[in-house]
Amino acid sequence: MPVHDLDDLPSALPRKGALTGVDAGEKTLGVAFSDARWTVATPHSVLRRTKFTDDATALFRLMDERGSTALVIGLPLNMDGTEGPRCQSCRALGRNLLRLRPDLVVTFQDERLSTAAVERTLIGEADLSRGKRSQVVDRAAAAWILDAALDRLRALGGA
Numbered sequence: 001m002p003v004h005d006l007d008d009l010p011s012a013l014p015r016k017g018a019l020t021g022v023d024a025g026e027k028t029l030g031v032a033f034s035d036a037r038w039t040v041a042t043p044h045s046v047l048r049r050t051k052f053t054d055d056a057t058a059l060f061r062l063m064d065e066r067g068s069t070a071l072v073i074g075l076p077l078n079m080d081g082t083e084g085p086r087c088q089s090c091r092a093l094g095r096n097l098l099r100l101r102p103d104l105v106v107t108f109q110d111e112r113l114s115t116a117a118v119e120r121t122l123i124g125e126a127d128l129s130r131g132k133r134s135q136v137v138d139r140a141a142a143a144w145i146l147d148a149a150l151d152r153l154r155a156l157g158g159a
Contacts, residue, residue, distance in 0.1 A: 006072075006107045006152055013105055017069035021146025022059070023111065023138050024073060024090050029055060030138030032146045033066050038153060041146035043139035056100050071097065071104060074111030074145040109149040111141070 016036055023030035029047040034040065047058050063071070073094050076086045094106040 006109060006149060007156060013069050017067045019070050019072055019146060019149070020059075020063050020066070020068040021072045021109075021142040021149065022074065022093075023141040023145055024093050025049075025138060028138050029059065030140070030142035031059065031062060032139060032143035033062075033068065034146055034150060036067070038150050041143040041150055043136065043143040046138045052096060053100075056097055059097075060101060069105060071106045072109050072146050072149045073106065074141070075108040077110055077112050079112060107149070109145050109152070111145050111148075 018036055019034040019038060021032040021034075021041055027049055029049060031044045031047060032041050033044050034042075044062070047055060049055050062068075071094070073090050075083075075090055078084055090108065094108065098104055098106055
């Protein structure tokens with residue numbers, strides 16, 4: 001199954017099951033899940049990246065445990081909207097996951113400023129120290145990415 005544009009996602013999915021959000025960094029994968037009705041995104045965990053197949057197995061296990069029907073990967077566009085090397089890496093992650101699980105539905109969500117937004121929230125509202133922030137920022141960024149995708153799906157009438 002190909003990678004889907006977010007605008008086409010509602011027609012590509014069964015209307016049940018959680019969605020998975022991923023903030024793909026060089027060393028970690030932040031993971032978040034939506035509820036089955038696609039109304040709220042909740043931070044879940046951070047996977048330390050090792051070998052791709054091990055990372056994929058761990059991610060698929062989490063998705064299977066939650067009945068996830070699709071994967072929303074954050075796309076770190078440049079501020080002018082262009083794609084750089086990090087975008088290419090995220091798109092490669094999606095393609096490689098599809099090679100292992102061809103029935104997976106994959107889409108991308110613009111994640112510009114997601115980490116900055118999460119950091120501001122964790123500093124301002126949660127009053128977390130730098131050390132504690134580093135433990136939650138990746139999974140919180142994944143939830144921010146997924147929440148933005150859920151907002152878009154609602155605007156399209158798909159959620």
